Amino acid sequence: MTVKEVVEKLNFKVFSGAEGLQNEIIGGYTGDLLSDVMGNAEASHIWITLQTHKNVMAIATLKELAAIVLVKGYKPEEETINQSNEENIPILGTDEDEFEISAKIFNLLNQ
């Protein structure tokens, strides 16, 4: 499933990195501890988090993640947005919390 399909089905806001909306998602990882995500997320995963600073993009880039979802209405910092646009890794937004949105994405990916 592409990032674009997930955005449309779950009504996500697209903050940045729109050129990466065709990225393919093969799974997901939820977490706010950067080393945990660094150690355990896999390439082409969608990452659900409430962290908004630029290091989020460092991890997404190094791990080649498909997209990032910020929960509970959090917004990315400007430097995070800039790097997202450079790397074509979309940053998405939702008002829901990590539990709810992880479950919804999980269900979508496993349909």
Next chain:
Amino acid sequence: MHFEYHVESGDFINAGSTSSAVKKTLKQLNVDSSIIKRTVVALYEAEVNIVAHAYKGTIYVDIDQEAITIRLVDEGPGIPDIDKAMEMGYSTASPSVREMGFGAGMGLPNIKNNTDRMSITSKVGVGTTVEIYNKLQ
């Protein structure tokens, strides 16, 4: 090939830039992608450790046909008990660093899990040197 990169304390904005540069180099050399991933995870963690804990540091990267060797040499407080620092979940990171999602005590274990060989030498009040070694084939 030899590269050197400088890292400043507290510079979280640029944390990861060395890892990103090394990743690009390894890609250009057509290194297997799983080896690249392991190497950049380990290097990123070690790089962030300098930013979060030390005063400043230099990263020396050497790449040859067989392996990549990275030495991260910092000037900083040093590590009094390296065995303890290697334990999953143990961290001395400041509250502000933890707020960013760092300092969960997973960094050094992540380095160990993603390298063929790692070593730490440290002198309290002087600094720490972390060496990372991964075979490229």
